[in-house]
Amino acid sequence: MPELPDVEVYKRYLAAHALHRQIARIKASSPRQLAGTSARSLGRVLARKRFESTHRHGKHLFVRLSGGPWLMLHFGMTGSLSYYRNGRGPPRFTRLRIDFPRDAHLAYVDPRRFGRIALADSPSGFVEAHRLGPDALALDVAGLRERVAGKRGAIKALLMDQRAIAGIGNIYADEILFQARIHPLRSAGRLDQRQIGRLFRNLRRVLRKAISARADAARMPRSFLLPRRARSARCPRCNARIRTIAVGGRTTYYCAKCQR
DNA sequence: AGTACCACCTGACGGC
DNA sequence: TGCCGTCAGGTGGTAC
Numbered sequence: 001m002p003e004l005p006d007v008e009v010y011k012r013y014l015a016a017h018a019l020h021r022q023i024a025r026i027k028a029s030s031p032r033q034l035a036g037t038s039a040r041s042l043g044r045v046l047a048r049k050r051f052e053s054t055h056r057h058g059k060h061l062f063v064r065l066s067g068g069p070w071l072m073l074h075f076g077m078t079g080s081l082s083y084y085r086n087g088r089g090p091p092r093f094t095r096l097r098i099d100f101p102r103d104a105h106l107a108y109v110d111p112r113r114f115g116r117i118a119l120a121d122s123p124s125g126f127v128e129a130h131r132l133g134p135d136a137l138a139l140d141v142a143g144l145r146e147r148v149a150g151k152r153g154a155i156k157a158l159l160m161d162q163r164a165i166a167g168i169g170n171i172y173a174d175e176i177l178f179q180a181r182i183h184p185l186r187s188a189g190r191l192d193q194r195q196i197g198r199l200f201r202n203l204r205r206v207l208r209k210a211i212s213a214r215a216d217a218a219r220m221p222r223s224f225l226l227p228r229r230a231r232s233a234r235c236p237r238c239n240a241r242i243r244t245i246a247v248g249g250r251t252t253y254y255c256a257k258c259q260r
Numbered sequence: 261a262g263t264a265c266c267a268c269c270t271g272a273c274g275g276c
Numbered sequence: 277t278g279c280c281g282t283c284a285g286g287t288g289g290t291a292c
Binding site: 032076077078093110111112113114151152153154157248249 | 261262263264265268269270271
């Protein structure tokens with residue numbers, strides 16, 4: 001589930017449980033998920049350090065290590081964090097375990113192993129190296145206008161392009177377009193100023209609402225499409241049957257009546 | 261520039 | 277119960 005709102009929730013979760021405590025040791029048990037590092041060197045870098053602060057850019061979470069680089073966590077399609085203690089034992093599919101004193105642990109869990117773990121000198125350096133666009137919540141309306149201009153492809157594809165805007169994936173692209181009443185296949189460059197304005201406002205509104213709902217579909221407003229991603233669902237606005245199409249190979253839910 | 265498809269992984273679920 | 281196909285909220289590469 002990890003798009004911007006989910007990663008923001010993980011960021012707060014990590015900050016609440018794992019800051020300012022000395023790391024005793026780690027166990028990295030999924031070598032292929034370590035990008036540009038190894039279990040051994042990751043262990044050497046983390047041991048006896050503390051997590052000092054957190055930063056999020058799009059779907060990437062950065063954790064600053066005392067007197068050292070940053071730990072970068074990306075969650076793929078199935079990644080999450082789990083803090084546990086007192087002899088509980090790590091959750092199933094734990095790929096990285098960070099041990100703190102007194103039997104307290106933070107687990108990076110990722111059944112499908114699409115997530116990535118790396119070390120970075122700085123978040124901005126990492127963002128540059130990976131050519132990520134601005135974080136979706138840092139974007140202003142002029143920035144959105146710029147990004148949309150001259151693009152002939154589908155607006156949904158642009159929203160999901162991490163090099164254009166960082167943080168929006170399949171689920172939230174659908175939600176934003178639904179709330180903005182724009183058809184997902186609409187050519188980005190053909191949006192008029194009114195539509196760009198609606199897109200911008202709803203992009204911010206949807207992401208902020210999702211964060212305050214703790215990225216939990218059950219806590220989303222009733223007007224959201226998100227909890228209705230199922231066959232034979234109905235539009236919360238007009239009650240028409242929700243349709244699905246493929247955009248960029250991803251299943252897209254939308255209301256053909258509300259979104260033009 | 262934009263799109264289609266494959267690969268990487270693993271689990272859940274429906275049909276037979 | 278078991279096997280099989282399909283699908284899943286991401287990303288990177290390749291080929292048209």
